[in-house]
Amino acid sequence: MAAPLRIGIAGYGNLGRGVAAAVRKAPDMELAGIFTRRSPDQITPPAPGVPVLPWDQLLEHRDRIDVLMLCGGSKADLPEHGPALAAHFTTVDSFDTHAKISEYFAAVDAPARAGGNTAIISVGWDPGMFSVNRLLGEALLPDGATYTFWGKGLSQGHSDAVRGVPGVAGGVQYTVPSAEAIEAVRSGRRPELSTRQKHTREVYAVLEDGADDAAVERAIVTMPHYFAEYDTTVHFISAEELTRDHGAMPHGGFVIRSGSTGSGSSQVVEYRLDLGSNPEFTASVLVAYARAAARLNAQGDVGAKTVFDVPPGLLSPKPADQLRAELL
């Protein structure tokens, strides 16, 4: 048995806690430490003996960490942490600003190569497993169309937008894929679908005292970019209902490739996620890719990587001959 893979966590919000939980389910890993920009004594370790340390001690622990999991946000944290930490550590992150991935890849690649490290960026389910399935769909069925549906799930960005509306004391937003649209895609007919036909949006909002419900509803459903292009339903609920019924973070969705082959045969490939906890699943994906990052680095394969560059076998703790015998 090889020595366990030592995992460090940089940033301890929902994703970092999910990573800590996923590492404990991995037979070949151990938690080397959690690094936080908050005061470490405010944080309860996920298990006895796991050190919680201040962020500025990261570099001192370089020799005690095989893979560092970057668990900050994509907007403000990762653009800074990714390049800075890939210079010193083999890393995995969940950078998810789709439009800026190429730029982020380049920013991480140079310091990772210079430091002899491997940095797998944009890991999770979208980007991540959904991206792999979009790629496989068009590679296997070049004559076809790809459809991505999200939900039913809690959208953080849209929930933030709801909470920013004057008169709203709290709220959440669920993205709901259209069952009719999914059935049309599954049929192999390759429908053209508008944004409005693919998803609806459901809002659960708590009003501030004295707020005008009609005005709040109108402000939400007409908000450009977030809600105006969709059919949006707003439900007003109490603060107690919000806490009691809307605390979980479910999500998921579908990637469907509908194509045809030689004789005109219809071929439909569907990948579907039904997630009870979005951050815990994302964290589980990150932890599997940490195994791959360490193995790629051991092979001398340094620099920035994405899920497209990782052979599936490197994600499993089982050796290649066992995988062939058991799973092929």
Added chain:
Amino acid sequence: MAAPLRIGIAGYGNLGRGVAAAVRKAPDMELAGIFTRRSPDQITPPAPGVPVLPWDQLLEHRDRIDVLMLCGGSKADLPEHGPALAAHFTTVDSFDTHAKISEYFAAVDAPARAGGNTAIISVGWDPGMFSVNRLLGEALLPDGATYTFWGKGLSQGHSDAVRGVPGVAGGVQYTVPSAEAIEAVRSGRRPELSTRQKHTREVYAVLEDGADDAAVERAIVTMPHYFAEYDTTVHFISAEELTRDHGAMPHGGFVIRSGSTGSGSSQVVEYRLDLGSNPEFTASVLVAYARAAARLNAQGDVGAKTVFDVPPGLLSPKPADQLRAELL
């Protein structure tokens, strides 16, 4: 633009014809030749100008073929062709006798290495894409259970078994997954399912003149290994109905991983295929892996490989930066 990848086809049955059709849909490939053990003049080329050649001229064409697709059967052909041809060509095959894959891998690996070739074995959907999804399922959700369902689809082996029953003039067998079992698995409850609970079998058979329908039905439904462990329905039809209604080769199925993460959240991942033509889809997968075989070989990565060893990005004709920009 690089020179097109030159594909050879060794064996021209259903799978070989599917490969020829899939190569014509690939923007970066051309058909270098079809090699057959039949008389070449009995075969209509898939397109004008594609040479159809006798099997014993294969080695003479070594320098005109980048990847050779081995399209023979797993029982008698591939155990001989795989090792013999991997000594001389970079190859892709669909060896699908699950219990003998480890042995076949070793038999192909040595000659491929000696010849400086790359041989991707056991490509298709099961083994193949289903195998990848079984691996991903347990790597991402180590606390969980994996379920594979096949169908609704035409099973070649079970159809052969039906046709071997005395009194049967012709027939086909469909494997049908249980909708109830699939729903139970999707729910996240991780049910224990017996063989009988997961699939049923439907037989459409044509009787020989004077055959006893009750005796034939009994011989089918009690056949050990093939039908005895299942609920099997036998429909007797005419030879005309068999030809008219049962000539297609649909198949497909589901790989579902049901797991839980940290806080006990249920997480369900499902991969589903709904295939109008089983051999054409299998051929499409082989053709995408031919691209990967050529690229691995160009990197000096020789020997036997499986789908577990291939990074998804190598399957696409698009360069890595375009994949990151468009699909991640």
